[in-house]
Amino acid sequence: MAESPLITRVNLADRSYDIQIGSGNLAELSSFMRDRCQGSHVVIVTDDQVDPLYADKLGDQLAGDEWEVHVLVVDAGEQSKSVEDVHELWETMLEEGADRQSIVLAIGGGVVGDLAGFAAAAFARGLQFFQVPTTLLAQVDSSVGGKVGVNLPGAKNMVGAFWQPRGVLIDVDVLATLPEREYWAGLAEVVKYGVILDAEFFAYLEQHVDTINARDPAVLTYVIERCCRLKADVVEQDECETTGLRAVLNYGHTFAHAFEAASKYGLLLHGEAVAIGMECAARLAHQLDRIDDDFLRRQTALLKSLHLPTEVPEFDGDELVRIMRRDKKADEGRLRFVLPTKLGHVELVKDVRVDDVLAALKAANAG
Numbered sequence: 001m002a003e004s005p006l007i008t009r010v011n012l013a014d015r016s017y018d019i020q021i022g023s024g025n026l027a028e029l030s031s032f033m034r035d036r037c038q039g040s041h042v043v044i045v046t047d048d049q050v051d052p053l054y055a056d057k058l059g060d061q062l063a064g065d066e067w068e069v070h071v072l073v074v075d076a077g078e079q080s081k082s083v084e085d086v087h088e089l090w091e092t093m094l095e096e097g098a099d100r101q102s103i104v105l106a107i108g109g110g111v112v113g114d115l116a117g118f119a120a121a122a123f124a125r126g127l128q129f130f131q132v133p134t135t136l137l138a139q140v141d142s143s144v145g146g147k148v149g150v151n152l153p154g155a156k157n158m159v160g161a162f163w164q165p166r167g168v169l170i171d172v173d174v175l176a177t178l179p180e181r182e183y184w185a186g187l188a189e190v191v192k193y194g195v196i197l198d199a200e201f202f203a204y205l206e207q208h209v210d211t212i213n214a215r216d217p218a219v220l221t222y223v224i225e226r227c228c229r230l231k232a233d234v235v236e237q238d239e240c241e242t243t244g245l246r247a248v249l250n251y252g253h254t255f256a257h258a259f260e261a262a263s264k265y266g267l268l269l270h271g272e273a274v275a276i277g278m279e280c281a282a283r284l285a286h287q288l289d290r291i292d293d294d295f296l297r298r299q300t301a302l303l304k305s306l307h308l309p310t311e312v313p314e315f316d317g318d319e320l321v322r323i324m325r326r327d328k329k330a331d332e333g334r335l336r337f338v339l340p341t342k343l344g345h346v347e348l349v350k351d352v353r354v355d356d357v358l359a360a361l362k363a364a365n366a367g
């Protein structure tokens, strides 16, 4: 018999919600939603790869349980996280009769979650929203915490909102169909959680590399639950990144977002960019005498053992720095980076010198 799902709660006053993690629990989607929202009109947003695998059947499940269902399908991939795509979603939602009582349900990876969440946040000034994340990255990170939005060509996630879901339903079974590259990319955010918040979890990852690479369901369930809990603890204390605490979740992302925008979102997956970004951030911290050789060695080794890249592709360093100045953490154009001091602890560091950033980019490739 399947084990009962785990539930972890994100406590945010009247915006609190459950993250349910289980195996085979997508069968309970209808009751999961019914217990947590008003209304009966559901707009499912998914992509053209997840639709035939999961969203189509989940739509049938909901329709069979007396929900009125519309399924909106975008092209798979980062290019769909655009102003044009969200505009098209809004137009279609209007045509399909969506109103303030409608519910937006994202079924897919982080692209679908961020896009659908932003469509929900702004349509009629805010619709109820649920997440069914189907990539590892979305299960450990993007479906939790309420950051939703789209990219501009020159700046990642530049237009968006904080809009919490009513609930997040995670079924680890769906990871069985995830292509290897996408699975590995999700592991970058997993490693991030160990580095920024939990040295013991980092050591657990080091000790379980083989079972993680084999997608062992019990190990994955533990990993997903731990990441969701670590993220929820941060989000509960700084929901809208106002005190600076939430910025710790951005470790490696100042570099990562610059790589993604510089390559027009077409070269690296987000998780791959984060892995390289963490390597660069660690190199930067090492240059600034904030971490020792052992930290650097362990982070690089773990990333590599999980099939993640650590070398920076051919980019113009000055162009990367220009993009980094638009990072949402930048302070009037002055660069700020999340840098570690030891495994399990990072800090937001201001006034980092451009020469040090350029040197870190070079050092990532020298190691």
Ligand SMILES: NC(=O)c1ccc[n+]([C@@H]2O[C@H](COP(=O)([O-])OP(=O)(O)OC[C@H]3O[C@@H](n4cnc5c(N)ncnc54)[C@H](O)[C@@H]3O)[C@@H](O)[C@H]2O)c1
Binding pocket: 047, 048, 049, 050, 053, 076, 077, 078, 081, 108, 109, 110, 111, 112, 114, 134, 135, 136, 137, 138, 141, 142, 143, 144, 145, 146, 147, 148, 157, 174, 175, 176, 177, 178, 179, 182, 185, 186, 269, 270, 271
């Ligand atoms: N909001 C946040 O807090 C947050 C956090 C981290 C990342 N993100 C964002 O998430 C995005 C990346 O998300 P992603 O890595 O999930 O990429 P993605 O959404 O593009 O999904 C990756 C690919 O896997 C396919 N796929 C999804 N589930 C599948 C399954 N179960 N089986 C087979 N194929 C499947 C998709 O069709 C897609 O082609 C980026 O835009 C990033 O900025 C947001």
Ligand SMILES: O=C(O)C(=O)C[C@@H](O)[C@H](O)[C@H](O)COP(=O)(O)O
Binding pocket: 141, 145, 147, 156, 157, 158, 189, 246, 249, 250, 253, 328
């Ligand atoms: O939830 C957060 O906060 C994060 O920073 C998580 C990141 O993994 C994620 O990529 C996020 O979308 C980055 O946000 P941004 O504000 O830097 O665009």
Ligand SMILES: [Zn+2]
Binding pocket: 141, 189, 253, 270, 274
């Ligand atoms: Zn990320």
